[in-house]
Amino acid sequence: MRNSLNNDFTDRRSTAADAKANLLSAYRAAKEISEPTRLARQAERILIVEAREARKAERDRLKSEEMAQAEAMIAAEKAQADAAEVAEIEARKKAESARIARVVEDEAARKAERDRRYAARKARQA
Template sequence: MKNSNGDRFDGRLKTASQAKQKQLERFTVAANDPEKLAKRAERDAVGAAREAQRKAKAAKLMREKKDLERQQAEAAEHEAAQTKAREAELDAEGVEAAEREIAQEAADQAARKAERDRRYAARRNRKR
């Protein structure tokens, strides 16, 4: 297309400015089109719904994570209580076993002393 203003610099600037202005007018008319505005509103609504779903899912996952952590903490506490109970039971059994062992040792010593005393008395009676 040939410039009607010739090759003058100011003519070229004016033509370029007018072309830009026409292009801007076309875009503003297209942007204000009710059909396009309705589509844009629909896309925004869909996007907002998706964002709400994402947030709800994230909140649900956080609740589940907190519940799981709470359950694990309760399980750990329960296990610790059971471990303490088992240790106490084993300590009690150990004490009982030690007491039985001491009693058995005392009974064995008493039996050895009685046997020794019997032998001593038998020797004493033989000499007479």
């Protein structure tokens, strides 16, 4: 009979203490048995964390390389745009100076033609 009616307090207390002791010994035995698998799982988790950190470091390295490439490309494009702008400014200055030179030459030719006509008129009058 499992539950006898004649259980007094000391019997119940000793039964509870025995049950606790049995549970504790079962827990310790299960812990000792599972220790190798726990260590293996822990080692596996460490390997997983290390692999994850390595992948993150690789991603960060690739990202920084891409950023450096993008910055270099932007700098090259800016330098190219600046060079094109400088070339355009130089071309405008050259065209302006050529136009001014043509205007001066045309003015000098007009004056020379006027002076020639004046001299011819004076020669006819004299």
